[in-house]
C-alpha cells in the first residue's frame with residue numbers, strides 16, 4: 001500500500017532525472033549533431049536559422065544530400081579507401097606482431113626481459129612529435145617517402161598493444177599452456193587455439209586501438225607523403241578545408257564522415273574496448 | 285607403463301635451493317604418493333618429472349630412457365593439475381581430444397578414444413558441455429579423461445582432490461584407485477593429506493624441505509618410521525611424543541610422567557645426556573600395560589567406534605589416547621593408563637633421528 005502512494009513522487013523524480021540526463025547528453029552531442037544537420041542542408045541555407053536562432057537550426061531542413069554527392073565527386077571516396085587500406089593492414093599486421101610479442105613476454109623468461117618491457121612501456125608514453133624527426137630520417141634513408149609502407153610499417157608495432165596483450169596473457173593461468181605442452185601442442189597452437197580465443201576482448205581492444213591510431217594520424221602522413229599523391233583522411237580533410245573554404249555543407253560532410261566511421265566501429269564493440277583497457281589496469 | 289628413477293635430482297630457483305638431491309626408484313605400475321607439508325617441494329619435484337621445470341642437477345629416467353633434458357611432450361607423461369586446467373572455451377569432448385587432434389590423429393580415431401575415455405569415466409552425457417557447466421567432481425573426471433586418452437607411461441597428479449568437498453574427495457579417491465588397477469599404469473600422486481597417501485599408495489615418499497625423509501609402503505612408514513618427522517606426519521591422530529632422558533644406569537625415563545621407567549631393547553642406544561622423545565601412537569595406550577601413566581583428561585571426543593581422550597592440551601607435549609573400552613571418561617577424570625614399550629619409538633629430540 002505504501003509503495004503505491006509513493007509511486008507518483010518516485011515517477012516524477014525518475015522523470016526529472018532522465019530529463020537531466022537527456023539535457024546533458026544533448027549538450028555533449030550538440031556539436032556533432034549540428035555538423036550532421038549542416039551537412040544535410042544546401043550550402044546556401046547553412047546559417048539560415050542561426051542568426052537569429054530558431055529551433056529549426058537543429059533540424060536538417062531544407063534537406064539535401066548534395067554535400068555528400070559533392071565530396072565524392074571531388075575524390076573523397078578514394079581518400080576514405082586509402083585510409084581504410086592503411087588502417088586495416090596496420091590492424092591485421094599489428095594484431096599478429098603485438099599479440100605474438102605480448103605472448104612471448106608473458107610466457108618466456110629471457111635475459112633483459114624487464115628492460116625491454118620497460119622500454120616498450122616508455123615507447124607508448126612518448127609523444128609522437130618526439131620521434132617524428134628521427135623516424136623521418138630513417139624512412140627517407142629506406143627510400144620509403146611517398147610509399148604506403150611508410151604509413152603502415154612504423155605503426156604496426158605498438159607499445160600499448162603489446163602491453164595490453166602482455167597484461168592479459170600473464171593473467172591467463174599458466175596451467176593451460178602447461179597442460180597443452182604436456183600434450184605436445186606447439187607454441188603457435190597454444191597461442192592461436194587457447195590464448196587467442198580466451199583473449200577476444202583484448203584482441204578487439206588492440207584492433208580498435210590500431211585502427212583509430214591510423215585513422216587519426218595527421219602529422220606523420222603529412223611528413224611521410226610529401227607529394228600528397230596518396231592522401232589519408234585527416235590530411236585530406238585539412239586539404240579540403242583549405243581548398244574549399246566556403247563550401248560549408250561539404251566541409252561538414254567531410255567532418256561527419258571522418259568522425260562517424262570510427263564511432264560506427266566503436267559503438268558495437270565498445271563493451272570489449274572498455275573491458276580490455278580497464279582490465280589492463282586493475283587485475284593484477 | 286614404465287619404471288621411473290630419480291638420481292641426485294636438485295632444483296634451485298636462482299639462489300634458492302628447493303630440492304636437495306632426491307634419489308628415488310619407482311617400479312613399473314606402482315602407485316607412488318609424494319606427501320609432505322605445504323611448500324616442501326612436492327609440486328616442484330612432480331613438475332620436474334613432467335618436464336615443466338628444468339632440472340638443476342641430477343638425472344631422471346623413465347622406462348630406462350634418460351628424459352632429463354627432453355621436452356614435456358616427449359616423456360610419455362600425462363598430468364592432472366590441481367586447477368584441472370580445462371580449457372574454458374572448449375567442450376568436454378574437445379578438452380579431452382585436443383592433445384590428440386593437435387598431434388595429427390585422424391578425427392574418427394580421436395572420436396573413438398574420447399568416447400572410450402568418456403564412458404570409462406561416466407562423462408558420455410556431458411561431452412557437449414563447457415567446463416563451467418560442470419561440478420567439481422565432473423571437472424576432475426574430465427581432467428583425468430584428458431590424461432587417459434594419451435595412454436601415457438606415467439600419470440602425474442598434483443593434489444587433484446584438494447578442491448573437492450570431503451565426501452566427493454573420498455569418492456574420487458576410490459575412483460582413482462580403481463583406475464590404477466584397471467590401467468595398471470605407473471602413477472605419481474602429490475598430496476599434503478596423509479590419509480590420501482595412506483589409502484592410495486603402494487609406496488609413500490615423505491618429503492620435507494626438499495629432502496626425502498623416508499620412502500616405503502604405508503604400513504612400513506606407519507610401523508617403522510625412520511625419524512621424528514615421519515612418525516609425526518603419518519597417522520591420524522598423530523603420534524604422541526613424551527620427553528624422556530636416559531639416567532646414569534642407562535634406563536630411559538619419562539621426565540613428565542614421574543620418571544616412569546621404559547625398558548626398551550635398543551641396539552647401541554642413545555648417546556648419554558641427549559634430550560629424547562618417546563613416541564607412542566594413540567591406539568597403543570591401554571590399561572594394564574607394562575609402563576604405567578596417571579593422567580588428567582582435558583577433553584573427550586566420541587567418534588563412535590573409538591573415543592579420544594586429550595591430556596595436557598596446550599602443553600608442549602600433549603597426549604591423545606584412543607579408547608575402545610571403558611569409555612565413561614569425562615573432563616577431569618584421573619585416568620590410569622599405560623603402554624607396551626615394544627610399541628614405543630625412541631627419537632633424538634634435537635636431530636629427530638630414530639634411536640634403535
Ligand SMILES: Nc1ncnc2c1ncn2[C@@H]1O[C@H](COP(=O)(O)OP(=O)(O)O)[C@@H](O)[C@H]1O
Nearest residue numbers: 297300302320321322323324325326327328329
Ligand atoms: N617458480 C618458482 N620460483 C621461485 N620459487 C618457487 C617457484 N616455484 C616454487 N617455488 C618455491 O619452492 C618451494 C616449493 O614449492 P612447491 O613445490 O610448490 O611446494 P608444495 O607443492 O610441496 O607445496 C616453495 O617455497 C615455493 O615458494
Ligand SMILES: [Mg+2]
Nearest residue numbers: 326327328443
Ligand atoms: Mg603444490
